[in-house]
């Protein structure tokens with residue numbers, strides 16, 4: 108008799124479009140590849156389910172009808188991660204032993220963990236604690252090392268581009284400046300792509316510290332030469348040339364003492380002073396992570412999911428599925444978890460933006 112393979116599924120960290128498509132890809136491929144000799148356990152709310160042994164036994168039918176659904180049918184949560192060391196509860200106690208306990212009690216062969224940067228790093232700790240792990244890269248931020256793109260990213264680019272497209276008409280009618288704050292604390296991939304895709308006039312990303320006097324100069328020139336309105340696509344993690352010199356503690360204090368709730372409100376207030384032009388802010392926020400995955404993400408998540416099933420069938424653990432130059436590959440999880448994929452300042456897309464006259468804030 109064939110041995111049953113037992114797999115746990117975890118969706119962890121901030122959600123994004125394509126998680127259900129990936130769950131479906133993993134589940135369907137495992138049932139088909141293993142001739143139904145598989146048991147799949149879906150952990151509720153990400154690592155929380157693994158910690159508290161809260162899960163559901165998933166049948167074949169649970170993987171149907173979810174391809175186009177946004178969010179995650181398993182739920183998700185964020186855990187406290189101590190860089191490179193531990194995952195802890197609110198009292199600072201390690202939760203890894205509890206996770207290992209669930210893993211052992213269910214007699215799992217492998218955990219499939221779908222997550223962003225933080226989740227990849229935590230998954231590496233689970234691997235170090237003795238669990239077999241295969242991970243999938245998901246995030247609207249596209250900042251996971253070792254993969255050209257992540258699922259969720261393209262759907263978020265579509266939404267953010269659409270938001271700016273819509274703002275163009277009202278900005279034009281009123282002759283206003285609009286600062287649109289897009290997600291991305293550390294990396295500017297989403298803002299750069301949505302900014303270029305929607306014809307923004309200024310793009311501010313964390314990797315290129317901005318100088319508002321230079322931005323204002325450009326906006327004033329634009330107006331002088333007949334463009335009555337301007338759109339600024341600003342990443343939530345954009346930072347000024349002065350603030351980039353602050354250490355972590357000083358930045359935290361600066362944020363706490365600021366009368367502006369987020370960076371785009373600060374930028375808007377300053378630009379209004381410098382240009383004398385009516386300025387407004389729009390923050391689409393979590394809307395960028397909501398709704399159904401776009402077709403690209405459905406396909407990518409399905410490819411990633413089936414590739415994860417392949418790794419499990421071949422007992423290749425400790426790896427993250429990735430896409431490199433159009434090919435689905437897998438890389439050591441330790442590599443993916445070791446760094447963040449920031450936007451290189453010499454990336455060709457930044458040159459493209461500059462070539463079409465977009466001000467990058469510097």
Ligand code: F6P
Pocket residue numbers: 121122185223246247248290291292343396
């Ligand atoms: O990492 C994905 C992301 O959407 C970031 O772009 C954003 O900064 C963060 O999550 C928001 O986190 P939360 O969902 O916890 O508010």
